[in-house]
Amino acid sequence: MAQITTPRPAQGTLELLPREQIAFNRMADVIRRHFEAGGFLPIETPAFERTDVLLTKSGGETEKQVYFVQSTGGLANDREAVASGEEAGLPDLALRFDLTVPLARYVAQHEGRLTFPFRRFQMQRVYRGERPQRGRFREFVQCDVDIIGKDTLSVRHDAEPPATMHAIFRELDFGPFTIHLNNRRLLRGFFHSQGVTDEAQPLVLREVDKIDKRGTEWLREELTGERFGLAGEVVDAIVEFVGTRTSTHAEALEVLAGLEGRDEELDAGVAELREVLELLRHMGLPESDYCLNLAIARGLDYYTGTVYETFLDEHPELGSICSGGRYENLAGAYTKSSLPGVGMSIGLSRLFWQLMDNGMVSDEPSTVEVLVPLVADELLPEALGLATELRAAGLRVESVLEPAKMAKQFKHADRSGIRFVAVLGQRELEAGAVTVKDMVRGDQYEVPRAELAQSLRVELAQPVVTAAE
């Protein structure tokens, strides 16, 4: 007897059963469709990059999370070198930890063959060597849109990623959601106007970034404490500032107007944010779906202008489900060209897992729409012919190929989430008809065979109203 290896997947990965995968794919399809509708072009990059390219810019934190890739031969050479006391460098290849570094490399590499502003979307898996824990994955799908300019990129483009993301979350329909906007120049300018030094700014910003998690009181203590030593009034102003969240478009414009005139950088940030808000309105976003939130800072040094985070209004505990911002120069590590950009990203695996965990998504019906049962063995050729007809008409069809009791075949459709069973028995064959059983509505009817595909397509396009509802 051969030895059995326990079939386990790698830890920290999200592997789904088929009907969960169907639900995941439907979300991914919605995202892709709106990325395309927004005028973004698809690219894909290899899962691994050259280590020297991948780790060009990053500090120690990123490197700690990188997965290195070595072929069997590479590993053997590496070990030989180490065993003989040589200094071993990093392996040549590593798995990408985000889609931004590969985008930077891609744009720098293909610069001469791309049209700018370069509008790309990318939906691929990224890899992080994190300690496995609930909802933290070592492999997860990211869905990114970015617009990259050559030398310059108008702030007007900053309205495009949130408009596309808005269309996505509206269609995904997980309840009301709000895209929170802020601007790093506005933030920096404000702090400057409060006498917070340039050196202290990033540190204060980092503390401010924790306000949603730790609260206002904590922030006040932190900032008046030994480390920052800010005056009470300054802290009050900061606390009032970061507490600002608007609920209408007019209120947002009013808040912005109230901030103007104290600092040049602040005014520049106000002007940018005002323009983005106005464009979102022109693009038809309801004013309830976006707001100014002066507490949004985004941890990354990377961002220089507009920043975004998105929250489900009724599920703040999920945290931001889609975020991003404007950056000054995408690919300084790889090209002398100046490539400013703006983008947003959905961490789809994490979001999907959270939604499942919260009971907000569930198994979808099967992608298979029709089961063609085998009524009698001698009718197999007829059943196969029917399945072929339905497929040619664009339907998704499973054929039963082995004789089984009809009850068992219906049960198979029911358990698999296949909505229609299209029965072609001897009687139907003679009548030129097919008996359809609708497993969702629970009814049964006969349709002329020539009209079957069209009739099923009409049914599938309509919302189902069951007797129970």
Place this chain on the structure above:
Amino acid sequence: MAQITTPRPAQGTLELLPREQIAFNRMADVIRRHFEAGGFLPIETPAFERTDVLLTKSGGETEKQVYFVQSTGGLANDREAVASGEEAGLPDLALRFDLTVPLARYVAQHEGRLTFPFRRFQMQRVYRGERPQRGRFREFVQCDVDIIGKDTLSVRHDAEPPATMHAIFRELDFGPFTIHLNNRRLLRGFFHSQGVTDEAQPLVLREVDKIDKRGTEWLREELTGERFGLAGEVVDAIVEFVGTRTSTHAEALEVLAGLEGRDEELDAGVAELREVLELLRHMGLPESDYCLNLAIARGLDYYTGTVYETFLDEHPELGSICSGGRYENLAGAYTKSSLPGVGMSIGLSRLFWQLMDNGMVSDEPSTVEVLVPLVADELLPEALGLATELRAAGLRVESVLEPAKMAKQFKHADRSGIRFVAVLGQRELEAGAVTVKDMVRGDQYEVPRAELAQSLRVELAQPVVTAAE
């Protein structure tokens, strides 16, 4: 000045420009649509597997091509162990080298929650540490369909993968193609009937597998030579046998009938192949698109019954573009359950690269269908509103957001492969109309704004006839 790292991708990967990626995605979408139409369910598995799971069954050849994955911490521990003279085992994780081993692990792991026959498709990247060379990739996309039975699986299912693949290659339209079928039992039975011993069989089969590359003469020499020492008549019979390729359904049945009655295993293979051929006919495949090819053996020991290879009739130099077969037990390494299956696979990256290399696919038009230009800066709100309207109607739209000469904006559409430019100037605004320029047909016309989306959709759904044609 910061140092510049040359932006290079990892060697041996297929990275595409956006319009090549669009062509690739259109092929992938056709494949996915037909996999779904054929009643197959989607699954995805992580890119890496536990090394003990991945390498359970494989011999040295597979292991040589595996890429191992190590986190920074794992690598450091490994090197420390090696440096201190410890025996180092293999790293814990490795990238999958095909989709079959992950499928086996998946089915064994989730056995109790799957419905059998389990019909799955999977379109994901796999990784092989090959020496980079033209058309050989270290990362490539595979598209697999398989049907897995629990304990038994009727040979009837062997007709399903080729029927689905047929629908795919018909729609992809790379010219005439033929699915070649054979059966390993028929092969083994035939060789047995020729007195080729059980031990010699796999070796002779391996030689026979090379006939397409090395020719009949080489095979004859090899088999009568010292190594095999077969009699001349036996070799003649073998050469005639492996030279058998049919061109009609009737001829295939005739050949099969002529082989019967010499050997039990041969007869079993004949019966299986006959059933598969008959079902393909009932499924509506034209008889020109499949044939019996008794030379098809498939190198892998893995296959036990039906085997398939697919060739483009006018491009035999591409080799088999889609192959597979029947196997007795998918997951013997991971479960005591007997899981027979049948499947076929398209190596999409390789195929796409070959087609590009042969000039058989080219850049697709942009996914973006409409460019909304900016006629005058003060009309930006109107232009954004129009873009939003068109997107809501299901069109893919890029907006120009920065002022530029109209000629430059038209040129952008032209160079980007965007078909329509929808001009909303002051005049159009007052007339409630939009001027459409069709960049492909080269004509221009005015449409009432309320009818624009519908009118563009109709145009996009029709084949383009240009004046030049």
